[in-house]
Amino acid sequence: xxxxxxxxxxxxxxxxxxxxxxxxxxxxxxxxxxxxxxxxxxxxxxxxxxxxxxxxxxxxxxxxxxxxx
Amino acid sequence: xxxxxxxxxxxxxxxxxxxxxxxxxxxxxxxxxxxxxxxxxxxxxxxxxxxxxxxxxxxxxxxxxxxxxxxxxxxxxxxxxxxxxxxxxxxxxxxxxxxxxxxxxxxxxxxxxxxxxxxxxxxxxxxxxxxxxxxxxxxxxxxxxxxxxxxxxxxxxxxxxxxxxxxxxxxxxxxxxxxxxxxxxxxxxxxxxxxxxxxxxxxxxxxxxxxxxxxxxxxxxxxxxxxxxxxxxxxxxxxxxxxxxxxxxxxxxxxxxxxxxxxxxxxxxxxxxxxx
Numbered sequence: 001x002x003x004x005x006x007x008x009x010x011x012x013x014x015x016x017x018x019x020x021x022x023x024x025x026x027x028x029x030x031x032x033x034x035x036x037x038x039x040x041x042x043x044x045x046x047x048x049x050x051x052x053x054x055x056x057x058x059x060x061x062x063x064x065x066x067x068x069x
Numbered sequence: 070x071x072x073x074x075x076x077x078x079x080x081x082x083x084x085x086x087x088x089x090x091x092x093x094x095x096x097x098x099x100x101x102x103x104x105x106x107x108x109x110x111x112x113x114x115x116x117x118x119x120x121x122x123x124x125x126x127x128x129x130x131x132x133x134x135x136x137x138x139x140x141x142x143x144x145x146x147x148x149x150x151x152x153x154x155x156x157x158x159x160x161x162x163x164x165x166x167x168x169x170x171x172x173x174x175x176x177x178x179x180x181x182x183x184x185x186x187x188x189x190x191x192x193x194x195x196x197x198x199x200x201x202x203x204x205x206x207x208x209x210x211x212x213x214x215x216x217x218x219x220x221x222x223x224x225x226x227x228x229x230x231x232x233x234x235x236x237x238x239x240x241x242x243x244x245x246x247x248x249x250x251x252x253x254x255x256x257x258x259x260x261x262x263x264x265x266x267x268x269x270x271x272x273x274x275x276x277x278x279x280x281x282x283x284x285x286x287x288x289x290x291x292x293x294x295x296x297x298x299x300x301x302x303x304x305x306x307x308x309x310x311x312x313x314x315x316x317x318x319x320x321x322x323x324x325x326x327x328x329x330x331x332x333x334x335x336x337x338x339x340x341x342x343x344x345x
Contacts, residue, residue, distance in 0.1 A: 020152070020323070021281075021283075021284075021323070022145055022148065022149075022281055023277050023279075023281040023282055023283075024204060024277075024323050025148050025149065025152055026144075026148060026281070027204075027274045027275075027277070027291065027293075027330075028152075028166075028202075028293075028326060028329035028330060029148050029151060029152065029168065029169040029329065030168070030169060031274060031275075031329075031330065032166070032168070032272075032293075032329030032330040032331070032332060032333070033166045033167050033168030033169065033171075033329050033332050033333075034087070034165050034166065034167050034168060034171075034190075034193070034332045034333060035168050035333055036084075036167065036168075036171055036182060036186065
């Protein structure tokens with residue numbers, strides 16, 4: 001996986017067109033972003049997303065504590 | 070003749086981001102594709118533009134999403150497309166990124182949502198204006214250089230010259246695990262103070278673990294900072310060299326990102342900030 005990880009001291013890059021590490025992306029897209037009440041996938045958009053098999057793979061997103069479900 | 074029920078065949082509205090009306094979000098339909106090749110459009114209400122594309126109601130229903138989330142490749146596809154749209158929008162103007170899979174039945178519902186949440190959105194947009202998010206990760210790296218080489222050659226550009234990196238790693242091996250973790254913890258604790266004058270806000274994400282955490286070493290801090298876009302270089306410079314003389318400890322900075330980690334409307338129930 002190619003990352004956008006830059007070493008310290010490199011300059012500012014443009015926002016567009018970088019391939020970012022998936023794990024950094026999921027940190028933001030599953031933990032961050034405005035949480036709204038959508039009409040569908042309401043629970044999926046929130047923490048229940050990691051309720052599924054992927055939770056081992058994307059453990060960074062899940063709780064360290066025992067699962068609440 | 071289609072076997073699908075009309076409701077399932079119809080498109081529903083996937084919302085990527087919300088920005089102020091008239092800031093150019095409506096010009097993005099050409100260059101940037103939405104999910105599954107859908108064409109981006111804007112839905113305007115309450116002085117705001119929501120960046121939207123139509124997606125299959127069946128694929129993005131609650132059940133459909135759950136099925137998709139079982140498939141890491143598909144999750145990656147959705148996440149990357151979402152991100153590219155948000156990134157392109159953020160290059161255009163300040164927008165509020167939506168969490169992955171924010172879906173409405175149609176554009177009318179999106180309009181209603183904009184009316185309901187308009188005041189919150191405007192407040193958040195004002196707060197995020199001209200800011201970017203930068204990620205700061207601190208690693209404790211106890212692994213052998215040879216092992217690290219095989220992990221993933223392209224993931225991390227060497228922060229220092231190869232010879233120096235090698236010597237640093239050799240020195241790291243001689244230290245006890247405990248020393249390295251202690252040093253990494255101390256360094257992670259030092260970061261907020263170093264950037265206090267540059268960062269407007271900070272959110273601690275959970276340290277990265279699991280199969281996707283392919284970077285060398287163990288991630289012990291994974292923070293996001295809200296930084297004025299014009300000062301991103303200063304922010305990097307402020308952390309420059311911080312880990313240089315600390316064997317086995319490494320800092321990585323990611324971004325600039327659209328401010329995903331700072332986009333939570335405060336009034337939404339259950340939408341509390343993720344500071345932990």
